[in-house]
Amino acid sequence: MTVPSLAPDVACPPHCEGLEEVCAAGVRDMAGALAFALVRLPHADRRPVLMALGRTWRSEHGRPYGPGLSSVGTGNRASGLIVAHVAGEAEGLWVMEQALRSGAVSAVLATVEDATLAQTRRLEFAARDGASAGILLRRTQGGLSAARRRWRITTLASFGATHDARAPGGFRLDAELTRSRQERPGVWRLEQDDETYRLRLADRLAGDGLGERGRTGLAA
Structure with missing residues (x-):
């Protein structure tokens, strides 16, 4: 999977703190969701990033492309990126919690679909203990969650080269x-x-202001 070269911009809320969720609107939107999730991570932190990728996710989307990952900020860290292959949901949650609580990583991104409210609370507490950020990368929006923010990502056709x-x-x-x-x-x-190589507001939409949920073409 090739991840576009993106970096954070002030248009969105501040970098991820604690636990967040990033959901892909569809199968074709997963690369965009992954890129956005990596952009959300705190880039000033020099600790490495851990990605816990489940077996099902890997079989459907493949392994992330290294050069693309470095261009979204993981290459700026002292120890780079750690990729952990996990067998299932339970193992993914365990790896994420232990890594967050350890304080050895700046952030953990895990492909977990069925985390319960209690489990997400544990992840939020672990992120606080380790002064780290956690992102659950999901194919669908789940139910109750202790995540501070939940995002839904939809990729769009480009405007074309200038x-x-x-x-x-x-x-x-x-x-x-x-x-x-x-x-x-x-x-x-x-x-x-x-x-x-930053994420910016689409030029044709700049100045429209932050709009209500459910509308399209909104900016801040």
């Missing part, structure tokens, strides 16, 4: 904040900046 209409343009996605303890829900339409 100097060649036949060439693909920058990577674009809709990031919908469906649940948050701090901010009101809304949608950000974001695109890749070819010069800075």
Whole structure:
């Protein structure tokens, strides 16, 4: 799986703190969800990032592409990226909790679908104990959760290259904040900046303001 070169921007809420969830709107949106999840991680922290990838997820989406991962910030860390292959949900949750609580990593991203409310509370507490960030990367939006924010990611067709209409343009996605303890829900339409490799507001939407949940083409 190739991950586009993206980096955080002030358009979205601050970097992930504690536990968050990032859900792909569909199968084809998983690469965008993974890229957005990595962008959400605290880039100033020099500790490594741990990715706990389940067997089912790996069989459906493959392994992340190393150079693409380094371009979204994992290459800026002293120890880079640690990838752990886990057999099932229970093992993935255990690895995530232990890694978060240890304080040895800046963040843990795990492909877990069926975490209960109690289990997500444990992950939130573990993230606090280890001063780390945790993201559950999911195919579907789950039920009750202690996650501070829940995102739904939909990838979009690019506008096209500036100097060649036949060439693909920058990577674009809709990031919908469906649940948050701090901010009101809304949608950000974001695109890749070819010069800075940052996620920025889509040029044609800049200045529209943060809108209500359920609307499209909103920005902040």
